Amino acid sequence: MTSLNTHSEPLILEMRSITKEFPGVKALADVSLRVKAGEIHAICGENGAGKSTLMKVLSGVYPYGTYTGDIVYQNEVQEFKDIRASEHAGIVIIHQELALIPELSIMENIFLGNEPTKRGVIDWNEARLRSTELLARVGLREDPDTPVKEIGVGKQQLVEIAKALNKSVKLLILDEPTAALNESDSQHLLDLMLGLKGRGITSIIISHKLNEIEQIADEITIIRDGKSIETLNVKADGVDEDRIIKGMVGRTLESRFPDHEPKIGEVLFEVKNWNVGHPQIQDRLVCKNSSFFVRRGEIVGFAGLMGAGRTELARSVFGRSYGRFISGHVYKEGKELQLRSVKQAIDAGLGYVTEDRKSLGLNLLDDIKATTVSANLRKISKHFVVDANKEYAVAEEYRKSLRTKTPSVEEGVAKLSGGNQQKVVLAKWMFTDPDVLILDEPTRGIDVGAKYEIYGIIQRLANQGKAVIVISSELPELLGLSDRIYTIFEGAITGVLDKDQASQESLMKLMTSARKTA
Amino acid sequence: MNALKKLFGGNTRQFGMIFALVALIVFFEIFTEGRTLTPGNVINLFNGNSYILILAIGMVLVIIAGHIDLSVGSVAAFVGVCVAIFIRDWGIPWYLGVLLGLLLGVAIGAWQGFWVAYVGIPAFIVTLSGMLIFRGANQFVGKSNTIPVPGDFQFIGSGYLPEVGPKTGYNNLTLVLGLLAVAYVIYSEVRSRRNAKELGAEVPEAWISILKLVLVCGAILYATYLFATGRPGTSFPIPGLILAVLILIYGFISSKTVIGRHIYAVGGNRHAAELSGVQSKKVNFLVMMNMSLLAGLAGMIFVGRSTASGPFDGVGWELDAIAAVFIGGAAVTGGVGTVIGSIIGGLVMAVLNNGLQLLGVGADLTQIIKGLVLLIAVAFDVYNKSQGKRSVVGMLMKNFSRSNEIKADETTSTKEVISKGA
């Protein structure tokens, strides 16, 4: 399986038998990685497989001595004692959470910790000159003096890369670079990586988006449960997505969506002429005269690029928890609702599962049982006193029915993997017994196996007669799951397609143009 | 490890603090030649620290919700002087004075809560301003003088349970109280085991329950013995009684009620709480208001104990209360902490203070030692977290632990914890 032609091209990096243990946990066991100079090498694996740990070992976040095994880089065994040491050698890692300081300008960020000085004083002219040049190289047309907080995530990613180029990077590591980017920003980033490759910079990319990997990677190393499973040569081995998935999960998935026979009833939930203003910026609408409806038992998808206003629409409907309410009507079972607070929305039978699990969906300090009941404490309390027995019983019931993998419901949610965290969040909202459930990016950051289960749960909820709204950036997911799909562009609903009419192309067209409502 | 967790309420940190407290008491008992655990001294310990411990109860809720309150000392002093003046100048009975004092505390708390919750000014600023306002108000109202309070008011700060019933050689009410406490502890343990069994949850081994009961009941009975056999005229002190009632009430509120859950939720992740239907403004308002209410109560108890209100009452109390809360395991970032932990933290400081005084160590050195203890306690906590959450005590007790298989999912967890630390 490992390509035989390893000796034909020189290796820039070889990690040999890396083993890394945390108290009580073996995160990496005997992992090997061989990266050829000038290639794009992808590392794939489910969440928690050990990809990020491996990169932290490489970049010196976990210093020499805290792991066993050798790192051979440019034909020398390296003993990085911190990130500075690895950067000095030309290895730069760009983490999932960007390491930029929002209040500082693009230029200041690029040169942070590496300021060009003249007799001890920062030479801003030199810095501006060089940053303009670097920004041109990464294809970012912005004034170097713009504060980083004012540019989007996609552009911030480019600033990170510019920062890396400034450090004369030889090996660039990108950890989930496109996770937070929309399609066009992602594409730009991938093109940039290919461009860097052309200039002889080696890249390692960690990503869940297998189509991207298939598109740009030369070789793929697959890691599962802390072990390196195999290295595939994309061209020579004829690798496709299914092949990668097989390696990641150790089995082939016949179907990525469970079978589902929708039982659709009458219109249950309807929003009409919904207008919402931006919370800070006057006169800017994040939702423009949007109208949509969902039927009982129906799964409705919302497609749109990042920033199109999908989340804003959902949250403003959900008890005005986002933006400034301007006008619009919400009906459930034909009756108009006044939803002025989240509490009223929950009481009216709405549920909203946020896209940002960690900062908006979960209290990471809580345990599973407390999280499960947190949106409906009233149901398990009497005279404002929480019945701990009922709490435990409820949590236990959902643990079993959703097959959450945990030793006990008294475990902290922070300890769970993304997929299991999402199950707990789903349990929390299922426990409020909503008639209308809005799921915002329900499978973001969740590995393939868990996604399948989450889809199953969503379908079960619909079968119970609930109206389900799914917001997702992944078109295949929407196509596989929804009965009907609305498209959003710049705050306005631009179209609605039935399952059998919709395709990636037709959706993409509606998502990127302001054509009138279908 | 798990066994110990169960034994001490699932919190190794708490266990560490109890352990430290017991060790301190034993240390001082030995080095003061048995003067630490005398009835008189234990009574003093409670009387002389009850007001700080009462503040710690309010403070831990404030800190769990992610705020801080620097004004408590000033608020205590202001309420104290107002009540002293009400009683002196209006001639109202003491209980009306106490009631007015509590209302005043609520009013002050509503003022501060309004700014924190509804205007959105950080509690640090609001209460820093409150610290100045109410200190000034105390000295303005009291003309920077001491204002004496009558004997019956002093009861709440320096009174004892009265003698009733047959002459047994003990204070009867104290005995009754102690036995009731023991009965309650046994009852609740039995009940929790029964519940766990019914729910099919993990039931701790019998020996753990028995050991726990023996230890806890032993401690209660010993304390009862001490309180019941003090000098004639003394018994379980009234401030101690008020404190015990407050611990029960607030312990219950924080762990068992809806509002308690909401406080933890707001402190742990305010946005997530709001999206779960928690009205975070209301929670913040209540928490701040409650703090001033308790500060007012603490101020009145202090005035009762001091027999007079003075212009420098309560100076530095906010820091003592905050220290107690952090020693007791609360997190600066909010969302973490317990009432009982804060009480233990406060007792650690109190025992340290008292023991050093009994040893004749000067106030200057005492402050140095207290400062170091605070730092070490929190550093110990931080270090443990960075080391995969295993305390020194936990490591000592490793052999007690059950085999702890590692689930696949746990790999993520440890790494996340560590990467956060890094």
Add this chain to the structure above:
Amino acid sequence: MRMIRTAGKAAAIAAIAALALTACGRSDTGTTGGSSSGGEAFPKGSSIGVALPQKTSENWVLAEQLFNDGLTKAGYKPDVQFANGGVSDQQNQISAMITKGDKVIIVGAIDGAQLGTQLKQAKDAGATVIAYDRLLLNTPDVDYYVAYDNFKVGELQGQALLDGMKGKKASGPYNIELFAGSPDDANAKVFFDGAMSVLQPKIDDGTLKVLSGQKTFDAVVTQGWKPENAQKRMDTLLAGTYGSATLDGVLSPNDTLARAIITSVKSAGKPIPVVTGQDSEVESVKSIMAGEQYSTINKDTNALVEHAITMVNDIQAGKKPEVNDDKSYNNKVKVVPAYLLKPVIVTKDNVHTAYVNDPVLGPITKQ
């Protein structure tokens, strides 16, 4: 389950049995306190508690050393504590002294009105309470008071202020400002009243003018005896009232405040007025020799501590300690028998002779 219940029961029964067996409960042997005569003979070598306030002036620091040495020499175990943490700290310290079984507790109170509960405890435990330097108020549980005659101190300060200004400028009117001590210290008012008994007639007849108009005790107090408070007030006075007018004299209740006042005057670039003081602190004595501060009061701490120890000796022997004033010091509950020592005014004229017996100041003031 059953096992638990039985075990619990067993534990409870065992504990109750233990309680019963230790039997006799509280000992009824202890003296029932409150005997107002206060104190009977007790063995030599007993522990004597000394509770002092914050270390805000040199006198208290010196007193600590003198008490430690003096009590040790007299055959007692000294137990001297400073209450840097305020009233609540002092309360706890006195409680701890009672626990330790101190036979006599000498209290230099931070706030003489806020120790009632602890003093009652002390009396109940059979200890004798001596108020040192500051009277203990609103309590029956204080046996003796030993201090300098504070009214006399005030009189001497007032007189010194007049004499000093006369020395600089033969005739009035003189512009003066008044400073008093902390309102929570019972002595502060006594000092002030003593001084005003001399100054008020002169204010009334126009010889003295208080340009700021701040003449009452409440208006001129210095919270907590803190020098920074006095300095701030002086800064304000100078800026507000003495832009053009000359300030001839300042009544300062003690040396620490006097120096703060002089610092303020200096930094405002004004000539130094006649400033009184009290306590004979080293820095102030030097300042007097340098011609800056005008006067201080020598309340020889040695003599005061010595007399306090003499009282302890008398109580130890079962004798009634000597007092020289059993009428003046009413603490609102009882008249406290007092022994008053006579203060001495010190100016540049007698600074070289006043401290000959003083171990610290003696060498400094030698020609």
